Amino acid sequence: xxxxxxxxxxxxxxxxxxxxxxxxxxxxxxxxxxxxxxxxxxxxxxxxxxxxxxxxxxxxxxxxxxxxxxxxxxxxxxxxxxxxxxxxxxxxxxxxxxxxxxxxxxxxxx
Amino acid sequence: xxxxxxxxxxxxxxxxxxxxxxxxxxxxxxxxxxxxxxxxxxxxxxxxxxxxxxxxxxxxxxxxxxxxxxxxxxxxxxxxxxxxxxxxxxxxxxxxxxxxxxxxxxxxxxxxxxxxxxxxxxxxxxxxxxxxxxxxxxxxxxxxxxxxxxxxxxxxxxxxxxxxxxxxxxxxxxxxxxxxxxxxxxxxxxxxxxxxxxxxxxxxxxx
Numbered sequence: 126x127x128x129x130x131x132x133x134x135x136x137x138x139x140x141x142x143x144x145x146x147x148x149x150x151x152x153x154x155x156x157x158x159x160x161x162x163x164x165x166x167x168x169x170x171x172x173x174x175x176x177x178x179x180x181x182x183x184x185x186x187x188x189x190x191x192x193x194x195x196x197x198x199x200x201x202x203x204x205x206x207x208x209x210x211x212x213x214x215x216x217x218x219x220x221x222x223x224x225x226x227x228x229x230x231x232x233x234x235x
Numbered sequence: 236x237x238x239x240x241x242x243x244x245x246x247x248x249x250x251x252x253x254x255x256x257x258x259x260x261x262x263x264x265x266x267x268x269x270x271x272x273x274x275x276x277x278x279x280x281x282x283x284x285x286x287x288x289x290x291x292x293x294x295x296x297x298x299x300x301x302x303x304x305x306x307x308x309x310x311x312x313x314x315x316x317x318x319x320x321x322x323x324x325x326x327x328x329x330x331x332x333x334x335x336x337x338x339x340x341x342x343x344x345x346x347x348x349x350x351x352x353x354x355x356x357x358x359x360x361x362x363x364x365x366x367x368x369x370x371x372x373x374x375x376x377x378x379x380x381x382x383x384x385x386x387x388x389x390x391x392x393x394x395x396x397x398x399x400x401x402x403x404x405x406x407x408x409x410x411x412x413x414x415x416x417x418x419x420x421x422x423x424x425x426x427x428x429x430x431x432x433x434x435x436x437x438x439x440x441x442x
Binding site: 130133134137140144145165167169172174213214216217220221224226 | 242245246249252253256257276278286288291293294295310313314391430431432
């Protein structure tokens with residue numbers, strides 16, 4: 126009987142540890158991150174050229190999302206100071222059928 | 236050491252705790268961070284790369300698939316440098332011209348699809364007063380749109396702005412991707428361009 130109790134307690138303890146671990150890792154994206162991802166996706170769909178007008182891109186992103194910064198090819202524009210940000214990246218490959226890549230990164234608070 | 240009742244009570248508490256945690260976990264949408272979470276961006280990148288390939292094909296001709304592959308190779312190269320783990324993909328591209336309808340279609344193996352299509356219809360001849368005289372124009376009706384499909388957003392239809400870069404033709408917007416193009420009689424062809432760089436050639440006898 127004691128052995129059965131010990132086995133049952135071990136199984137329950139294992140399930141408990143697994144559930145808490147899974148809850149910790151399997152966290153969904155925050156609303157800010159989801160919004161910023163969709164904004165970048167929409168900008169990629171809507172405009173090939175916006176990334177070549179850096180001020181326009183920064184203003185657009187600042188007005189639509191609650192991003193802390195926008196970085197274009199390594200040049201960072203701060204919108205507001207933040208202690209911790211999560212980076213979301215997209216790549217603009219070019220415009221008018223020519224290759225001219227730009228790396229864009231948005232920093233959003235989780 | 237707990238007696239039997241205490242042990243069963245402890246077991247019951249643990250089972251209750253697990254049930255509560257499981258219920259909480261199922262209420263939250265699981266999204267493990269070990270998988271690329273920004274699938275919207277990934278699908279949009281594919282549309283962007285395919286569109287650039289289509290633009291290049293309309294401007295320089297050649298092989299549509301090779302043009303798109305050029306941009307996709309660059310996309311994956313930069314993504315690797317940036318530490319973005321983009322899943323590999325394959326695609327099928329086609330360009331068709333049937334009478335006065337032209338269509339580009341690129342479909343990826345993850346159900347991302349881009350369609351660029353235009354339809355031309357020859358209209359009548361009109362006279363427009365200019366510079367003290369009248370100029371005869373052939374009227375063309377153009378229907379032009381892009382369709383971008385992906386599992387993330389379903390279907391998006393875009394009506395890009397069109398203009399005539401060399402200023403020969405008059406381009407008038409109606410609505411929802413419908414345009415009226417006026418080309419002077421005697422002009423063999425006019426080149427139109429959209430805001431992404433796609434070139435549409437209008438010949439005096441059709442496309």
